Amino acid sequence: MAERILISPVTRIEGHAKISIYLNDSNQVESAQFHVVEFRGFEKFCEGRPFHEMPGLMARVCGICPVSHVLASSKAGDALLGVEVPPAAVRLRRLINYGQILQSHALSFFHLSAPDLLLGFDSDPAQRNVLGLAERDPDMARRGVRLRQFGQRVIELLGGKRIHPAWGTPGGVLNPIDGRARDEIAGWIPEALSSVQMALGRMKALIDQFPEEIENIGNFPSLFLGTVSETGGLEYYDGPIRIVDAEGNVVAEGLDPQRYHTFIGEASEEWSYCKFPYYKPLGYPGGAYRVGPLARLNVATHAGTPLADRELREFKQRFGPTVNQSFHYHLARCIEMLHCVEKIDELVSDPALLDKHTRARAGQNRNEGIGSAEAPRGTLFHHYWVDDSGLMTKANLLIATGQNNIAMNKTVEQTAKHFVDPKKVTEGMLNRVEAGIRCYDPCLSCSTHALGKMPMVLEVRDRRGAVLSRYQR
C-alpha cells in the first residue's frame, strides 16, 4: 500500500512547515513535498500606506533579517523619489547589510547547523542542539554567540536597535554614524576575524566526514542566481544579476534587477503558501534556480577581499566552477562571514563613512519602484506601485527563501529517497531530511511574508492521502 511520511514541524529553521514523503505501492519513497503552512499577507495589508512608511513596515516581515527588508524597501523608495542616494548613505547601508548577513549566518552556522555537523546526524536529538554543542566545544559555541553579537551590535549602533531597525528610508538613511560607534565596530574586528577563521577551518576539516550527505542531500543540477559587482565579484547591495548553470556556464549576464519580472516568473502550488519563482526563459519548473550563499559564490568570479578571495579560489578548485551540492551552503556561509568581516573592516577604515550627508530629499517622481539587495538567504526584491498621493496601491515581495523553494523540494525528495527506509524510519533519517532544508537556512516568516519559529512534522500517508504514521517535535 502506498504511504506518506510527514515531518512536521521542521526544526531549527524559522517559521512553520511540514514535509510529506509519499511512498509507492512497493513501500519505496516515490516523492516528497516541503509545505510552508503559514500565511501572513504583508503584500496585502501595506496597500493604502504611504510609501515612506514602507521600510518601517517591511522591517516587521522578519525578526532575523529585518535589515534586508529595510534596504530593499528603501531602495524601492529611492526609485519612487528618483534620487541619487548620497555616497555616505550607500556606505552605511552596505555596512548594516554586512552586519545583518554576519549575524544571520552566525546563527545559522553555529546555532542551527553546527550541532548536526559536530555532534553527528545520528546523535541523540536531546543533545543535538546548541547546548550539546556548548558541552562538546564550548569555545566554538562561545565564539558563535559573540560573532552573532557583533553583527547585532553593528545593526544596533547604526539602526538604533537590534531588531526591526527602521533606519533606512527613501533617499538614504535617517542618521549618520559617529566616531565612537565607528571605533566600537572597529574594536570587534580582530576577534570576529579569528572566530570566523576558526569556524571556516573547522568546517573545511569536517567536510570529508560527510561524503554520503554531500552526495545525496540537495545534489542536483540547477541554475544559480545572484547579484554581482560591476567586475563580476561578490556583491550584496547593488549590481547586475548573473545566472550560471550547473556546469559553470553563464546563462544570463548583466540583468537589471529593476526588470526582475521580465526574467523571473512566480508559480504557486495549492499545497504551499510559499511561491515557486523560476527563470522565465526555461519555464516552470525547468527554470529552477538557487539563491543565497552557495549561489553567490557560484556566480561570483572573485570576492574582492584578500582572505575571502583565497577561500573562494580554494572552494572553486576543490568543488568545481559551479558547486551543485547544497550541503556546501554551510561552507559558503563561512566564507561569506569572512568576507563580511573584511568588508566591515574596510568600511570602518574609510573616513568618508562619517560624512554627515546621508539623505537625499525629494518629492515623489514615479509611480512604480523596485529595490533589490542580497539578503543572508539570497536575492530580495521589493516592487511597489503607488498612486499620485504616494499611497501604496500594490506590492510584490520576491523573497530569497521563496526563490529556493523548488530546490528545497528537490532536496527533500532526493534526501528522502536515499536515506529514508519506510520499513524502519529512524530519527537520524528524518534529521537528514530536515538537514536538507536547513542547508538553505529558510526563513518562512519572510517567504510567506509568518509569525514564530518553525517546528516540523513528518507524516506517512498512502496514495489516497490517509495518514499512516506521524512524527512531531
Add this chain to the structure above:
Amino acid sequence: MRVLLIAVGNPLRRDDGIAHRVLEILDPDLAAGATALAVHQLTPEIAEDFSRHEIAVVIDADLDPGEAYLEEVLDPDRPALLGHELDATEVAALARKLYDWKGACLLCHVPGADFAEGGGFSDEAEGNAWRAARLIEELLASPSST
C-alpha cells in the same frame, strides 16, 4: 549584586509588549542599579549578558490570566532549542554551559488579555505591569534575599 532586567515582547502586539512597560514604570532610583534590556525575543547572545550578572530577571507577558508573579527558573537544563529564539530556561542553560554562570534566573510573568495587533495595553495588563514593577523593585531593594 548585579541584576539584569530583560523585557521581552512585541509592543505592536498590544499586551505582548507589556514587559517593556514594566521597565518604564520601575522606580528610577532602584532601576539605576540594574542593567535593563528591551528585546522582541530572547536570542543566544543574551547568554553572555546573563553571565555578567548575578541575577537575571526575564520579564515576559503571560497568556494565562491572573496576577503578575516572579518565579525562579529552577530547571535550566531542558534542551529544546528548535528555532531562532530561546526561552528564559534555555538562555539560562546556555549561560551555565558556556560561561559557567552560577547566577539565578527569575521569570516575571505579566498576564495580559489582548494580544491582537496594535499599540497600548489592556486594563488587566496595565494593572499587572504595576504589580510586576513592585515585585521587581522589592527584589532590587534587597537582591541578596533571592
